[in-house]
Amino acid sequence: MKKNQENACRRGDGDIAAPGAGSAKRIDCDVLIIGGGTAGCYGAKILSERNPELKIVIAEKADIKRSGCLAAGVNALNAYITEGHRPEDYASYAMKDAAGIARGDLLLTMSRELNDVTEDLEKLGLVILKDENGKYATRGWRNLKINGENIKPILAAAAKRGKNTRILNHINITRLLWTDGAGPSGTRRIAGAAGFDVLEGTFYDFRARAVLMATGGASGLYRPNNPGFSRHKMWYSPFNTGAGYAMGLEAGAEMTTLEMRFIALRCKDTIAPTGTIAQGVNARQINSRGEVYEDRYGLATSQRLYGTVEENAAGRGPCYLKTAGITPETRDDLYRAYLNMAPSQTLKWLEDRVGPDEANVEIEGTEPYVVGGHTASGYWVDSKRATTIRGLYAAGDVAGGAPQKYVTGALAEAKIAALAISEYLEKQRNAGERETAETNRADEELRHQADAEFAVYRRHLSLGAGSASKTGAEPAADLNACASEDRETLSAASAPADGARTPFFDVQMLEEAMQKYMDQYAGGIGSNYRYSQAGLQTAKSRIGSLMPLAEDLAADDAYQLMEIFQLKERLKVCLALIAHLEARRETRWRSFAENADYPNASDNWLKYVNSRYENGRIKIICRPIVRAGENYEHQN
């Protein structure tokens, strides 16, 4: 952080006086990238290559070196067009797996980039297995085998090399800033974002001409597989809390297909990947009687999971991947493969002294997630990955309409979005500067928006047990490190104080309540992923009752403030998800969206369920399918 702040000073950023108390750091740039994961890092690299003079800022909640989904590594690239296949084949496969609810244009534009980004990854240093002819060795018709333990540090290094790219680590963004054009149908245009430093407490006010949203999807909405001590041992990153969806909803951006939840089929307990075993050593899914059951339910992603749920429900569980009998050499290779992506699984085998050669690997379904890299959930974007807010683009897990992205698809989308942003900024420049008066008025409005968000931060902090306000001093939340040698930080201001009130609830209590309600009423593990319309109504009401409680949570420091915002983000995503589940009155995908009141698929629902957050309510909008060969542009 210190280094970042030194950079900030050297580059001439200034403090801005915020009405009320304290100060915040103001950062102006051309492009703000929110989230430095897979898509965010690669988007920065492509943008900087296209136009090295662009001032690019990545605001990342943790540190881009290991943040996001790829922290532990990954051992295959699951989206690649192998010899003898075309991008159309991949798009068609993904469309079919989604039972027709995906965007033909998005899948095709993504698929066309898969091989280019893969070659680029290799140039950046990723090790990809090759055959004796020097060609990539494939696993099936769309997968490559790699050593991806270091894939995230590789992407982070590529992002850092940008000439005018600044990486601001440990910055949690909580709100977008925007301007509205004149008149009732005035265009909403992105203008920046507000956030704070998770470790040091500094408030940040970003102004940008374009924003790339790359925060990832949402985990932790439902009660997880291991709800106690190992509650964060989940498939998706527990630190991807749906911030991008929540901020987009708040800004009025349109979302699509949130109801197509993703539920992963994983190794029991460790929630480690199964693909390496299933595809790598051709292990079949068997029940406790040793019967291969996968053929009975179909082989689509959701059907593989559904079969396992049904076998368990019928009393034929536990279910396994049949690995017993593999050679000790293969077993040792699997130990290494898992160390390169999910070390807990190797630890479990070694600790048990029973490897996959001796015992089959038990499998289970995870809790449901909202994640646009696997299903079609997320921002409603056009073929250039522009959202419905001008200047706001989305890529990776936060962007909807294009399932089965995996790593390379997220990179492909980041590339498409980055090139579109470059073009957008060029057009904007050519159109000339706006009137000075209008700019000033906009600046005032943006400052007002940022201050409103800072006021929310201060409120949570003022409720904290040791807040400065309790001691009668001014809230000292947001002091700039550059401003003073003996700087105070948010944490330092949290010394114990007399008369601190004990808040009624804490983040943990409300998170548990949210996860319980979602599990029981909105189709979690506990209800075999099924829900009813009546149950969804209960879920909506219970989640709605938690939202005001979350506003009264107390934070003792910036880390706790981040925890409060993560909960608030999840609650908002839950509310939108429930509305989507309720709207789609059919069961198109087993387990992913299984509506007990409408147990069959219906052609009437061969359309997208989209939504916008308006006046505190989720408004549902249905839109016609964009098929293969068609193109979609925003019109309304």
Place this chain on the structure above:
Amino acid sequence: MSIRIDRSRCSGCGACVRVCPGNLLKLETESSGEKKCAVRDCRDCWGCCSCLKECRSQAIGFFLGADMGGRGAVMTVERHQSISRWKVVRPDGTMEVIETDARSANRY
């Protein structure tokens, strides 16, 4: 699933604090004045092992919670250039070592 910090090995360099994708670690000042790493809440660990890889003094041990079948074995990793040396020590003192090489691709 979580990590344990061996404070006698921790140099207080803060590399793990910076790298943790969940901001779950912090530095605490001991009575001696030395800074040592601490976990905010051990239930929040994802198990990615980024901190183990970053730690130059193998002060961080990874273990499975009892709710995942853990029985007290601890995993550490030591990295030299492309080689990662993963060590698992069981409570009875038996040990397993597996080396992975960043230059070798997964074969499955």
